[in-house]
Amino acid sequence: AIIGILAAIAIPAYSNYTRKARLTEVTHAMGAVGNACIESFQSQGEYPTCADIGQIQSSLGVTIPQTYVSLANISPNNTTAPFYADIEVTFNDEIDADWNGDTLTLRVAQGSRAVWSPAGSGDTLAAEYRPKN
DSSP states (O other): OHHHHIIIIIHHHHHHHHHHHHHHHHHHHHHHHHHHHHHHHHHHSSOOOBOSHHHHHHHHOOOOOTTTEEEEEEEEEOSSSSOEEEEEEEEOTTTOGGGTTOEEEEEEETTSOOEESOTTOOOOSOGGGSOOO
């Protein structure tokens, strides 16, 4: 009976906890990339364009955990105000098999705070797991 209770309650709770911990590692890295984008905008007058994880690391000096992320890019809007940059990651199955291929976007904008999953981003990560703005 005790083993049955543990299997029914403790194991799913632990699994959910570890999934959220992995997600937190990724969102903290995305926040660091966002700060680097803001610094780049302040010093150069435009947000950087980066097509992959390696380019983000070499251009901005920030590492995104490749253990959990298969793709990452920075897509800036440097042509019309308000200027912004979208930092998007695509998860792999190491973070969670259910999240394989799901995306999450952080938008940093000139003169405003960063926004998770902005309108039109098309993020596919379940809303219950997206960071709150």
